[in-house]
Amino acid sequence: MRYVSTRGAAPALAFDDVLLAGLARDGGLYVPESWPRLSAADLRSFSGLEYAELAERIMTPFVGGRVEAGVFTRIVRETYAAFEHGAVAPLRQLDGKTWLMELFHGPTLAFKDVALQLLGRLYDHVLRQRGQHVTIVGATSGDTGSAAIEAFRDRPAVEIFMLHPYGRVSEVQRRQMTTVAAANVFNIAIEGTFDDCQDLVKAMFNDLAFRDELNLSAVNSINWARVMAQIVYYVWAAVALGAPERPIAFAVPTGNFGNIYAGYGARQMGVPIERLIVGSNRNDILTRFFGSGRMQIETVQPSLSPSMDIQVSSNLERLLFDLYDRDGAAMAQAMASFRRNGQLAIGDARWQAARALFDAYRCDDKETLAAIASLHRQTGELIDPHSAIGVAAAHLGAKGDGIPVVALATAHPAKFPDAVERATGQRPPLPARLADLFDRPERVEILPNDLRAVQAYIRDRRLKGAA
Ligand SMILES: *Cc1c(COP(=O)(O)O)cnc(C)c1O
Numbered sequence: 001m002r003y004v005s006t007r008g009a010a011p012a013l014a015f016d017d018v019l020l021a022g023l024a025r026d027g028g029l030y031v032p033e034s035w036p037r038l039s040a041a042d043l044r045s046f047s048g049l050e051y052a053e054l055a056e057r058i059m060t061p062f063v064g065g066r067v068e069a070g071v072f073t074r075i076v077r078e079t080y081a082a083f084e085h086g087a088v089a090p091l092r093q094l095d096g097k098t099w100l101m102e103l104f105h106g107p108t109l110a111f112k113d114v115a116l117q118l119l120g121r122l123y124d125h126v127l128r129q130r131g132q133h134v135t136i137v138g139a140t141s142g143d144t145g146s147a148a149i150e151a152f153r154d155r156p157a158v159e160i161f162m163l164h165p166y167g168r169v170s171e172v173q174r175r176q177m178t179t180v181a182a183a184n185v186f187n188i189a190i191e192g193t194f195d196d197c198q199d200l201v202k203a204m205f206n207d208l209a210f211r212d213e214l215n216l217s218a219v220n221s222i223n224w225a226r227v228m229a230q231i232v233y234y235v236w237a238a239v240a241l242g243a244p245e246r247p248i249a250f251a252v253p254t255g256n257f258g259n260i261y262a263g264y265g266a267r268q269m270g271v272p273i274e275r276l277i278v279g280s281n282r283n284d285i286l287t288r289f290f291g292s293g294r295m296q297i298e299t300v301q302p303s304l305s306p307s308m309d310i311q312v313s314s315n316l317e318r319l320l321f322d323l324y325d326r327d328g329a330a331m332a333q334a335m336a337s338f339r340r341n342g343q344l345a346i347g348d349a350r351w352q353a354a355r356a357l358f359d360a361y362r363c364d365d366k367e368t369l370a371a372i373a374s375l376h377r378q379t380g381e382l383i384d385p386h387s388a389i390g391v392a393a394a395h396l397g398a399k400g401d402g403i404p405v406v407a408l409a410t411a412h413p414a415k416f417p418d419a420v421e422r423a424t425g426q427r428p429p430l431p432a433r434l435a436d437l438f439d440r441p442e443r444v445e446i447l448p449n450d451l452r453a454v455q456a457y458i459r460d461r462r463l464k465g466a467a
Pocket of ligand 1: 110111112143144221253254255256257258259260307308386387410411
């Protein structure tokens with residue numbers, strides 16, 4: 001299995017190189033050269049497997065022998081044994097045609113654990129084997145930071161530095177990052193906004209001397225291995241609800257198009273997915289794109305679902321690559337023009353092709369609260385604001401054709417207790433394993449929004465750590 005860049009000018013790479021590279025050198029994203037196919041007989045044979053067994057079966061062709069089979073089996077088993085629920089991604093039926101798939105039973109209570117827990121272990125193995133050491137630098141407004149820190153803590157070949165905007169992340173999210181007592185974890189609170197944090201990270205990656213000196217690495221949602229790990233739960237739900245005989249639809253709260261693109265991957269592999277329904281918050285670039293065939297950047301507005309407050313959906317480039325018939329040069333041109341003008345029109349034929357599979361709905365804060373309240377009234381379940389957008393999109397996108405719709409629950413309600421309480425009057429408690437979160441000591445360095453100061457801090461801590 002080889003991976004090619006969506007912009008056509010970077011070398012094709014094997015799995016382990018794509019894992020560590022993140023972004024391709026031509027600015028593109030890596031995708032598999034061709035999709036492994038699952039036959040109807042394969043899908044039937046998956047019935048009754050445990051999550052980790054299924055995960056191994058689905059991911060093995062993508063790894064392409066670059067991690068020895070026995071080691072990969074162990075890594076996948078360990079990854080999903082770290083989840084609190086025995087089913088890893090349990091399904092709950094909400095009504096006659098709607099299910100909720102709970103993806104928040106990992107260590108940090110958000111779906112990002114499903115992929116990042118695997119990534120941490122894969123990095124550890126590949127780096128040890130190569131005798132290499134990397135410095136992971138990232139910016140977070142909440143969920144990504146805690147999931148990445150939990151995944152890379154105590155891994156000897158890695159130091160992780162996570163930037164968050166000082167005073168601008170929720171207390172639960174901050175504490176999930178700053179209370180991790182591991183010598184290779186460094187939290188930096190920047191006196192600035194999330195955009196300032198992102199700009200600092202970009203500037204560090206663009207400083208090639210610094211980048212090479214510290215061997216910088218990124219684990220944001222464009223990393224191929226994250227997509228690969230997410231494909232598994234789409235297959236899991238489809239098989240549980242009757243694939244290959246019965247088709248299925250998914251409704252996904254998404255901003256970066258990372259989660260739902262994995263659903264597209266499952267469909268390319270042969271899973272009978274009839275529809276993929278995008279749920280956006282008020283930052284609705286994706287909903288506008290699927291409604292018009294045009295992508296247009298607007299300014300980010302804060303919402304009750306902060307993990308979807310983004311302006312540019314990076315992973316959409318992977319879908320566009322297929323819509324542009326995998327023509328890397330055409331993609332490079334389209335993306336350059338998008339960057340210049342802040343807009344991109346893909347043309348009617350491509351838009352129709354996208355519409356044949358994707359549907360998209362927008363849900364503002366008021367509708368989000370209403371969706372939380374309504375589900376609570378009907379079923380007694382508490383859901384977080386991101387998951388509520390998935391459930392709302394599932395209802396809006398249901399076609400009355402009897403096809404089951406699975407809404408993806410991407411965060412535990414206790415991660416966003418204020419919104420849940422506002423909608424229902426009930427404050428969801430933290431699960432027992434996090435119950436003492438507010439008593440644990442915090443470790444964080446507050447730094448000015450200044451590139452040199454941040455670089456000096458990272459260089460100093462990194463060199464001490466490696467010594
Ligand atoms: C990251 C995140 C999302 C959005 O994920 P995408 O990569 O944009 O699809 C949705 N919900 C929660 C809780 C998240 O943490």
